[in-house]
Amino acid sequence: MTVAVLDTGVDPHQDLRGNLLAGTSTIPGIPGDGRLDENSHGTGMAGLIAAHGQPDSTGAMGIAPDARIMPIKTSGSANTGQPDDLAAGIDYAVAHHADVISISSTGGVSADLVRSVRVALSSNIVVVAAAGNKPEDSYVGYPATESGVIAVGGIGQSGVVAPVSVDGPEIDVVAPAVDIYSTSYDGKYSKGTGTSSATAIVAGAAALIRSKYPDLPAAEVAHRLTATAIDRGPPGRDDQYGYGIIDLVAALTADVPPIGFESTGVTAPASTAAAPGTGDGGSTARGLATLGVLLAAGGGYLVWRRRRRAGDPPPRISR
Numbered sequence: 001m002t003v004a005v006l007d008t009g010v011d012p013h014q015d016l017r018g019n020l021l022a023g024t025s026t027i028p029g030i031p032g033d034g035r036l037d038e039n040s041h042g043t044g045m046a047g048l049i050a051a052h053g054q055p056d057s058t059g060a061m062g063i064a065p066d067a068r069i070m071p072i073k074t075s076g077s078a079n080t081g082q083p084d085d086l087a088a089g090i091d092y093a094v095a096h097h098a099d100v101i102s103i104s105s106t107g108g109v110s111a112d113l114v115r116s117v118r119v120a121l122s123s124n125i126v127v128v129a130a131a132g133n134k135p136e137d138s139y140v141g142y143p144a145t146e147s148g149v150i151a152v153g154g155i156g157q158s159g160v161v162a163p164v165s166v167d168g169p170e171i172d173v174v175a176p177a178v179d180i181y182s183t184s185y186d187g188k189y190s191k192g193t194g195t196s197s198a199t200a201i202v203a204g205a206a207a208l209i210r211s212k213y214p215d216l217p218a219a220e221v222a223h224r225l226t227a228t229a230i231d232r233g234p235p236g237r238d239d240q241y242g243y244g245i246i247d248l249v250a251a252l253t254a255d256v257p258p259i260g261f262e263s264t265g266v267t268a269p270a271s272t273a274a275a276p277g278t279g280d281g282g283s284t285a286r287g288l289a290t291l292g293v294l295l296a297a298g299g300g301y302l303v304w305r306r307r308r309r310a311g312d313p314p315p316r317i318s319r
Contacts, residue, residue, distance in 0.1 A: 001064065001067045001068070001099040001100065001207040001208075001210050001211050002021070002067070002068045002069075002070050002096075002097065002098050002099050002100075003049050003050065003064070003067050003068070003069055003070065003098065003099065003100040003101075003102055003203055003204070003207050004023075004070040004072055004089075004092075004093035004096075004098035004100070004101045004102065005042055005045055005046050005049065005069055005070065005071055005072065005102050005200075005203075006072045006074045006086060006089040006090065006093070006101065006102070006103050006105075007037075007041055007042030007045055007046075007071075007072075007073070007074065007075065007102075007103075007104060007105070008037050008038070008039035008040075008041045008042040008043075008073065008075050008076065008077065009025070009032070009034050009035065009036045009037035009038070009039075009042050009043075009071055009073040010023075010034060010035060010037055010042050010043050010046040010069055010071035011035070011036065011037040011040075011042075011043040011183075011184075011185040011186070012035050013043055013046075013047065013051070013183040013184070013185070013187055014054065014059065014187055015047060015051040015052060015053055015054065015059040015060045015061075015183050016043070016046055016047060016050065016051055016052070016069065016183060018052050019050045019051075019052055019065070019066070019067060019068050019069050020035060020046070020068075020069050020071065021068050021069060021070050021071070022034070022035065023035070023070045023071035023072045023073070023092070024072055024073070024089075024092050025072075025073035025074075026072065026073065026074050026085045026086075026088035026089045026092065027073060027074065027075070027076060027081070027085050028085075030073070030076065032073060033071070034070075034071030034072050034073045035071055036073070037073075037185050038076075038077040038185070039075075039076075039077045039078070039185075040184040040185045040188075040190055041104070041192075041196065042071065042073070043182075043183050043184055043185055044182040044183060044184060044190055044192060044196075044197070044200075045102060045104050045182075045196060045197070045199070045200040046062075046069045046071065046183065046200075047060050047062055047182040047183030048062050048063065048180070048182050048197060048200035048201055048204060049062050049063060049064060049067060049069065049102060049200050049201075049203050049204040049207065050062045050063075050064050050065055050066075050067040050068070050069050050204065050207070051065060051182070051183055052065040052066070053065065060181070060182060060183050060189065062182075062204055063201055063204025063205055063207070063208065063248070064204040064205075064207040064208045064211070066211075067204070067207040067208075067211075070093060070096065070098055072089040072092055072093060073089075074086045074088075074089040075105065080107075081105070081107065082108070083107060083108045083109055083110035083112070083113040084110050084112050084113065086103070086105075086107070086113055086116075086143075087110065087112040087113040087115070087116040087117075088112075088116075090113075090116040090117060090119075090120050091116050091119070093120065093125070094116075094119055094120050094123050094125065098125055099125065099126065099207065099210050100125065100126045100127075100128065100203050100206045100207050100210065101120055101125055101126070101127045101128070101203075102128050102199060102200055102203035103127070103128065103129040103130065103143060103199070104129075104130045104195075104196035104197075104199045104200055105129075105130060105196070106129070106130060106131070106132045106137060106140075106141025106142060106143075106144065107141065107142070108142075109142045113142070113143070114142075114146070117143045117146050117149065118146070118148075121146075121148040121149070121218070124217055124218045125218055126150065126203075126206045126210065126218045126221050126222060127143070127146075127148070127149045127150065127218075128149070128150045128152060128199055128202050128203040128206060129143045129144040129146075129149050129150070129151060129152065129199060130144060130152055130194075130195040130196050130198070130199040131144050131151050131152055131153045131154075131165060131166050131167075131168070131170070131171055131195050132144070132166040132195060133164045133165070133166065133194045133195055133196075134163065134164055134165070134166055137166050138166065139166060139168050140166055140167075140168035140169075140170040140171065141166075144170055145168075145170045148219065148222075150172050150173065150202060150206070150222050150225065151170045151171050151172045151242070152171075152172070152173060152174065152175060152195055152198045152199040152202045153165040153166070153167065153171045153173075153174040153177075153195055153198065153240065153241065153242060154174055154175065154176070154177020154178065154194065154195045154197070154198040155174045155175065155176060155177060155178075155198075155232075155241075155245060156176075156177070156178040157176070157178055157179070159232065159245065160232075161174065161232075161233070161240045161241060162177045162178050162193070162195075164177065164178075164193055164194055164195070165177060165195055165198075165240075166195075167239040167240045168239055169239055171239060171240070171241070171242035172222070172225075172226055172242040172243060173202060173225055173226055173229050173241075173242045173243055173244065173245070173246050174198060174232075174240075174241050174242060174244070174245055174246070175197075175198035175199075175201040175202050175205075175245065175246050176197065176198060176201060177193060177194055177195055177196075177197050177198040178193045179191055179192075179193060180192055180193065180197040182197070182200075201246070202225065202246060205225060205246055205248050205251060206221055206222075206225065208248070208251075208252060209221050209224055209225070209251055209252060212252055219259060220258060220259060223256070223258070223259050224251050224254075224256050225246055225251050226242070226243040226244075227243075227254075227256050227257075228246075228247050228250035228251045228254050228256060229242070229243040229244030229245055229246055229247060230244045230245045230247050231243070231244045232244050232245055
């Protein structure tokens with residue numbers, strides 16, 4: 001799968017080189033193939049999606065380490081960009097047949113940007129976008145507000161919504177967003193906090209789903225993510241967690257009815273079921289799925305942990 005990363009560019013980090021395609025820059029006066037990042041933000045997002053690590057098991061490994069990264073430089077070293085530059089980047093991703101578009105930013109809106117996002121969605125591309133970060137943002141920003149785009153919020157290491165994550169009716173799912181380690185420029189590693197990281201994690205998950213189910217339409221990929229998400233907060237969809245925390249195991253293996261099919265939930269295979277709960281008997285506990293990015297002993301890696309207690313309500317179907 002090819003994931004277009006629209007960001008500050010992607011440095012050819014040693015943990016990414018095998019997956020890094022030649023892309024482009026859409027910033028006027030700054031030509032290039034997207035493989036230059038003076039900020040580190042875009043390289044970090046690419047690493048979360050598709051870092052492949054090193055043969056000796058050191059280095060960072062992303063969610064979808066066999067995915068290809070299409071680097072599209074749409075913002076400069078200050079991590080700021082113009083809506084029309086983002087629009088041109090989306091157009092490039094569509095023209096070059098990206099399977100997933102990852103946008104870890106929010107900002108202004110233009111007619112061209114709205115058109116480009118809608119063209120991408122109509123072209124069967126999964127579009128994932130960050131909801132935004134407090135205090136700079138007070139509400140979900142564009143393009144996360146566009147219908148059909150997967151709007152991503154963030155959680156902390158305890159599974160509770162992160163203070164930095166904005167909330168709103170557009171939130172679809174949440175993923176880890178606090179103290180996330182990933183690749184950086186000049187072969188380094190960095191740690192960041194924000195819905196940008198959560199967005200890249202979800203984009204990687206979307207790439208894995210598209211790889212396993214290549215005939216699944218983009219809308220059904222998004223549906224699979226929301227239908228299998230682990231409910232948090234008030235029962236059902238809410239403005240902080242959306243449909244819940246992404247559960248990558250369930251998203252890849254659960255029996256998910258298609259959009260519009262009347263069902264009370266989805267069924268995960270028995271092999272992924274957790275042991276019966278303790279203490280409260282599991283009757284009121286909700287499941288928790290967390291992704292942690294660790295950088296230790298000379299290498300960074302991702303760890304997926306999934307806990308769902310017996311008696312938890314099944315994930316709700318996205319409508």
